Amino acid sequence: MIIRFIMTLGIALSFAATAPQIARADAGDFLGGAVVGGVAGYLIGKDQQKKKTQTTTRTYGSGIPSTSQGAQTQTALNYFGYNAGRVDGQVGRGTRAAIERYQVSMGYPVNGYDFQPYQRDFLMQAYYWGTSGGQASTQLAGQPLLMEYRRQVQSGSALAAASQPPAQAIPVATPQETEPGTNATDTESASLPSLFSGGTGGPSLANRCSGVMLQTSTNGGYTTLSNMSDPDFALSEQFCLARSYAMAHGEDLMQDIQGLTPDQVSAQCDAYGGMLAPQVDTLSLSSKTDAETQMRQLALESGLSPEDLAATSKVCLAIGYRQDNMDTAVGSALMLVAMGEPAYGELIGHHLREGFGVRERPDLAMQWYDASLSALDAGSQAVFLPSQSDRPQLLRAAMMQAQ
Numbered sequence: 001m002i003i004r005f006i007m008t009l010g011i012a013l014s015f016a017a018t019a020p021q022i023a024r025a026d027a028g029d030f031l032g033g034a035v036v037g038g039v040a041g042y043l044i045g046k047d048q049q050k051k052k053t054q055t056t057t058r059t060y061g062s063g064i065p066s067t068s069q070g071a072q073t074q075t076a077l078n079y080f081g082y083n084a085g086r087v088d089g090q091v092g093r094g095t096r097a098a099i100e101r102y103q104v105s106m107g108y109p110v111n112g113y114d115f116q117p118y119q120r121d122f123l124m125q126a127y128y129w130g131t132s133g134g135q136a137s138t139q140l141a142g143q144p145l146l147m148e149y150r151r152q153v154q155s156g157s158a159l160a161a162a163s164q165p166p167a168q169a170i171p172v173a174t175p176q177e178t179e180p181g182t183n184a185t186d187t188e189s190a191s192l193p194s195l196f197s198g199g200t201g202g203p204s205l206a207n208r209c210s211g212v213m214l215q216t217s218t219n220g221g222y223t224t225l226s227n228m229s230d231p232d233f234a235l236s237e238q239f240c241l242a243r244s245y246a247m248a249h250g251e252d253l254m255q256d257i258q259g260l261t262p263d264q265v266s267a268q269c270d271a272y273g274g275m276l277a278p279q280v281d282t283l284s285l286s287s288k289t290d291a292e293t294q295m296r297q298l299a300l301e302s303g304l305s306p307e308d309l310a311a312t313s314k315v316c317l318a319i320g321y322r323q324d325n326m327d328t329a330v331g332s333a334l335m336l337v338a339m340g341e342p343a344y345g346e347l348i349g350h351h352l353r354e355g356f357g358v359r360e361r362p363d364l365a366m367q368w369y370d371a372s373l374s375a376l377d378a379g380s381q382a383v384f385l386p387s388q389s390d391r392p393q394l395l396r397a398a399m400m401q402a403q
Contacts, residue, residue, distance in 0.1 A: 068252050070095070073120060076127035077102060081142030105143055106150075108217065118216040121244050125210045126150070128322070153210045205356045206324045209240035225394050231401035238395055239350035242384040243321050246347070249383075250318020253311070269316035269328050276331025283330070283352065284359035288345075288367040295338035306339040313339070326357025342375035343383045346395070369399050 071089040077098040078084050084098035096112030103110045108119055126149040135141060138148050216222055216237060223234040254265065279295050286294070299309055313332035320329030330351050336344040349368035352361045376382055376392050385391055 067091075068255060069248060072124065072248075072251070073099075073115075076123050079127055079130065080123075080146045105146070106217070116221060117241065117244075118213050118222060121240065122210070122213040122217060124244070125206065125213060128206070129210070149210075150214065153207075153214050203356060204324055205243070205321070205326065205329075208236070208354070208356070209243060212236050212240045223394070223398075225390060225397060228394070228398065228401075231398040234394065234398040235350065235353065235402060238391070238398070239347075239354065242347055242350070245384045246314075247318045247321050250315050253315050254318070257315075265315065266319055266323070269319040270323075270325065272312065272316050273320060273325055273328025273331050276335065277327040279334060280327050280330045280357060283334070283348065284361050284364065288364070288371060291334065292338050295334050299335065299338060310336055310339045310341060317344075326351070330357040341380075341383065343372050343380055345369075345372035345375075346384065366399065366403075369395065 067089050069089075070091045071087050073091070074084040074087045074089070074095055077095070078087070080102070082098040082101045083094075085094040098112075099115050100110050100112040102108075102123065103112075103119065106119070106122075108116070123146075126146050129149055130145050134149060135145055138145060140148050212233075215233070222241075223230070223237055228234050254262070257265070276295075276298075279291065279298065282294060283291050299306070302309065313335040316328050317332035317336070320326070320332055330348065333344045333347040333351075337348065345368045349365045349372065350356075351358050352365035352368065354360065373392050373396055382391075
């Protein structure tokens with residue numbers, strides 16, 4: 001049954017002169033125009049390399065690149081009282097000192113130049129939890145709030161989310177020239193609410209990944225080919241890593257979108273997930289081929305190009321994971337596969353194996369894992385941790401041993 005929408009949306013890009021007004025009246029048109037990543041995301045994709053050169057490799061007085069991941073880390077460190085200074089995305093001495101203070105309090109090896117992914121992931125998970133109701137419910141702040149989150153994760157009682165408005169994009173201060181040898185560590189940094197609000201019911205992937213990161217910390221780091229003893233846990237680690245990578249990439253894309261508030265983007269992605277929910281429901285009942293065919297038919301009815309739908313889905317994939325909304329996250333991943341990006345099929349394999357957003361179907365999960373890894377072998381671009389060349393071998397070995 002087609003649900004009809006009457007919506008008008010203006011999208012303004014930093015590199016577009018005018019904001020198109022789009023009126024839509026049916027499900028296909030809704031997919032084509034009302035979702036932020038459509039036209040906007042396509043232009044972002046075309047101009048991404050140029051924007052990256054302009055915004056992420058530019059350096060200032062200290063000679064340190066400014067990155068969105070750096071800004072996110074600084075925001076979370078400041079939120080828990082580790083005082084990384086101004087949120088400017090430049091990971092200098094002040095931020096590294098804050099990382100070391102965080103590492104000390106968590107019992108990690110102390111080296112601000114070696115901030116392991118699992119250490120950062122746990123920090124960010126705690127931040128999302130705190131800003132989404134954890135602080136309000138516990139009446140704690142700073143490091144005591146972080147320790148309470150760790151205690152709740154250990155006991156399995158951490159609440160993944162509370163009903164809160166979606167987050168504003170993490171602000172990055174306009175970079176200033178600084179004198180050599182100085183760093184800003186006394187500037188108050190704004191903390192902000194998170195998109196981590198609500199979902200579609202069922203088990204919480206956010207809670208699951210928080211527990212995985214804590215176990216990874218206890219183990220002293222991520223599973224490798226040489227030390228793998230629990231293939232199921234290795235797959236869960238890679239699931240949570242891919243989730244974090246997808247969230248970070250989507251947040252990068254959102255920074256280039258103007259004319260829409262984060263609340264508006266979030267609301268549109270929620271509706272996008274609702275439109276894709278029937279396709280998500282069929283994942284546990286259909287072969288990979290059938291599921292892709294159904295999604296391609298829906299995409300064809302939208303009238304939008306594959307590039308536009310793929311860009312939409314990359315933004316909404318991030319928001320779906322941040323909100324713990326599995327219809328949005330899984331539906332976006334499925335759309336990306338259907339639009340010719342097979343590496344995202346790994347995510348669907350993880351969801352089917354663990355039962356987040358879909359019914360557990362390990363047999364169907366293998367179809368998606370096999371297809372995504374075969375695509376990588378054939379030369380498809382890696383989308384999760386592309387710098388880790390041995391990651392496909394780890395996934396394949398874990399899959400075979402977990403059967």
